[in-house]
Amino acid sequence: MQFHDHGYVSGDPRVEPAAGVGVDRPEDLPDRVDALIVGAGPAGVTALAQLAQFPNVNARLIERRPDRLAVGQADGIQARSVESFQAFGFANRLTEEAYRIYSMAFWKPDPLEPKHIVRTSLVPDDPQGVSEFPHLIINQARVQDYFAEFAANSPSRATPDYGVEFLGLRVTDRAHHPVDVDVRHTVGPRTGEIRTIQAEYVVGCDGARSSVRDAIGRKLVRQAAMHAWGVMDVLVETDFPDYRTKCAIQSHDGGNILLIPREGGYLTRFYVDLGEVAEDNDGAVRQTPLATVVARANKILHPYSIQVRQVTWWSIYEVGHRLTDKFDNVPADDETRTPRVFIAGDACHTHSAKAGQGMNVSIQDGWNIGWKLGHVLDGRAPATLLHTYSAERQVIAQDLIDFDKEWSTLMATPAEELAEPSSLEEFYVKTFEFPAGFMTQYGPSMLVAEPTHQHLAAGYPIGKRFKSALVNRVADTVPIHLGHHARADGRWRIYVFADASSPGIGPVNDLAAWLETDPASPLKAHTPPDLDIDAYFDVKVIYQQRFEDVDLRLVPRVFLPRAGKRSLVNWEKVYATEDGQDIFEEREIDCGGAVIVVRPDQYVANVVPLTATEELATFFDGIFIQSRSSR
Template identity: 35%
Template sequence: MDPPTHRSLPRIHRISARPGPKEDVLIIGAGPAGLMCAFALARAGVFTEGVRIVDQRPNKVAAGQADGIQPRTAEIFKSYGLSDRLLKEGTQLHVAAFYNPSKSGGIELTDRVPDVTATDTNFPFEVTLHQGAIEAIFLDNMRDMGVEVSRPVVPTSIEVDEDLVEDSDAYPVRVEYSVVLERTDSEPEDEEHNEIVHAKYVLGADGAHSWVRKHMRIAMEGEQTEYIWGVLDLVPSTNFPDVRNKCAIHSNNGSCMIIPREDDKIRLYIQLDESGLGKDFIDDASGRVDKSRAGPEMILDVARKTLYPFSIETPQSFDWWTIYIIGQRVAERYSVHDRVFIAGDACHTHSPKAGQGMNASMQDSYNLAWKLAHVLKGTVDRTLLKTYELERRKYAQDLINFDKKFAKLFSGKPHSELNSNGVSHAEFLQAFQTFGGFTSGLGVRYDESLIINPKHQHLAQKVLIGQRLPPRPLLRAADCRPTNLHDLLVSDNRFKLLVFTGDTHEPSQFTKVHEFAQELMHMASPGSFFAGFSSLEAMRAVFDIVSISSEKKETIVYNALPRILWSHWSKVLVDDIDMKGITDSGKVYESLGIDTTGAVIAVRPDGYVAAIAPLDATGVAHLTDYFANFIKPC
């Protein structure tokens, strides 16, 4: 976190010292990554007096910054009940248009393709909405739960007591920060006081220049490119025909990307290094961008040359603008003793044109939050926290490798008669479509670990263990109401056990399902992990069990299935077509590669497939081995 400027904080007149409380989790930084973590902890029921989020900014972002929500992030928003507001306020991107040099010297339309190539999602499009509005969605919902961001708060020191890090009940992280209190009628002068907080866990979600990362001496590994880009947010007046579509433009004057935004705005990404102006904006001593040397009108002038023969007028005002150099770096580690963590831009930086920055940041803290919540509740061993760095750093390394290729293609000179070695449209389009699963977030797959067990993959051949479970249309058995598998994967911090019972109309299969239920609850043989819970209610606080039958809707009796295999009447589903035959249901077993003998799919609280097991005693043993590695029955 950069030091605050004289314009970002009130003037200080008096300083006082004040002891601070103990915190279970202290989140430093209230951008998308920090707010996702705070919101997730609140929804998990652990954001009490022992969890606090602070930020040095007096207010949330008002305009600009990140603005793109990819399909996987939209799925996460839906799992929290936030997607309706996101879709209402944001703009959907369905088309990507490509422009390349024309023989007349300007640019011309080359192609239009789907913006999101993945179809196995309920959100086959991007949503654009500026970062401040995204933050507002979190802030408003957190406020409803009694959670507020403490502002402006500036951290000054952080230390970890290594003698206490293995003690689960200890508060080994010492953080000192300054809190600025605004003036009141009774206190005409602003006041600053220092607090010392002892925390169990600290998350540094404080941006690319992270104060937490620097004070924990975590190095960033990677490099800075020579690509210099300007960004403008404005309401356009232009004759460019694809201004309401996402556009990738290669011209002889440099490259440009157009991103439609809410309220008729667009965002222009304009390459400056090809124009000859880029290096004029760089401070020779620091190598960093000096915005005082530039302005939005200068960037727009470059955009006009890139968009020729199309024109764009100077707006009455610019909503936001900036200049940046593309840097591609990832932190050497994501935690210190699994007590201090970093997330988001604090641990990876890359170009913004693939729309990964805010998405990767929120998915970092989404991954960490459910693990922290279970540790704080005492339901899992602290070793679970090691999987955060294991999973998200590998993802960040893959992201940087992708971004190097994508940024080079985007910033490279276009193919033309005078430049036969330039980037061709076919080459760029192939990269755009090849990496679609990665940029959408839907193709992320975590490797084998403490919480990813690849055994029994053959039982559901089209469900990849370690990848997020895809949505599928189903019917509720009790009332035949169409529903979706993702409607059951709400982010309530519980593991989901999806019991594919097969055709329970067949007597032999019905008997098999009952025998499995008996094994699960230790009624037939010893050794079941689930029998270790003190009560059914205690088990259901950690697990939500859902039954999915391939029996026909006309014959199934939902409450004839063992009670342990469904927590509520709405948790028994049927893989069958709906009564009117208008939805694409009835194909779930087939599309997931599950045969009529059935199987159990264990899904993590973040929606990723953790393990698959047979629907028999060996399956209970496999699930027992898997969950006993990190969960403590209570």
């Protein structure tokens, strides 16, 4: 963590100086906002947290609940989400609270006594080591608390407006703040008051029964039969030996349980399969009593049993694979209109509980739309950028639903009907990267380049997330994960992987001079002159030499920029290798070097040679608006 750049900080360094709309931020919801987020679920709080890093953007989040969420339905945190938490500054703290999944046990009917279950395998949770971050289990409410804390500590000092209910919206033809949003206060002295808020953009994160989605005429289309689950967080007395291990349990009659140990050492969540729901059920399954769920669990667990000592939360809910055809209010065949209303999370896609995707996908939705709205509202990028939100996230949601269907079908299939006894376990291991969130790959667009130079960095596929690796920070010799230094601050990352030349000579020196002085450089063309040179673009260099062989006196100034009102040198942008920690080898980076461009949400946007300055300039010119004046 870096601080003191604006002067000595004696308090909590996570609390950034207030700026822009964060100075004297009004406590009451104003009549006019730049971005109005509806719903304080995972997608909503993530979008708010990202927008809070843009101090000139007035973003507000309304939530009809009177206060923060106390108990959430979601609990599974995939490794890709924990990577994201690192950027928002709370991965370590959340990991300390959470239950960490190392293995998954598979239980099936005993071939000799089919009414009994037996453990058939125990597989590692991350068999291929795809991330340095773990798979966690923690209450959704805590995740949302951390995002809310980040937003409140950001320059904009953003906090949710609780006790405000969304009623409806209309997109007008006004040039500015064209969306009229009707809301009603549900708590406090203004209870019952109906108001109209004018917004530049609206993001609906209000769940599977989204009123925002209804207001723009989008519908969740069912792609498979609805399935009912009895879900309970319980403290129990049990003789089941894997009570504190994540388990997929299949019984002789096809019923199954997904057992998820919870944080704290005693609490466990049971997802108890209640079967498919008929079209004409009309919600009747939600009347299933808790006693029926417990009895069903004991039937599946036989010969083991549970005696419930306390139920901290339980619910019956129906989940199906559902998806909207588009995630904004503009028809698919109309690229001329600017999207003004967006939907995210469960408002536009739902999944079964078995793949544990709901909260994780929603977080990525929120981050995706958050940084893009920030760029547009802050004047960095044109509004055409916003078309990429639906284009990117709708495809990913469909891919996840396809995976979810296959996994859910396998889990629901009686063991004797599987092609092989180990089919379920083999599918889990083979496809681990998908549910962990690492198979997302965005296609070419204004934000993602064609893979023309992919061979220069085969380990960083364009369109996929930037996979971190250990390097040594030259200034203090500390080994550090390169990706862990990137914060969710709305900036783009430009990683310059050097050729074999020593610092001060070769193509890296030429590139550095161009970045620092040429009018076509993104640092010159797109960064306002009154801001620090790295305000929009975080440029780092990684040398092939060992860290002790890199002389900082010879490193170009663009990699040692001055920042803050005291114009202090940032020493943490120069890296090198160490024996056994060669990022060039691990990520298959060409010995001739390469430039890797990474988006604010950690996805690789481009790979170019060190000499491709014109190509680099053209790429950023297609995204950013020319700065008001050159630096």
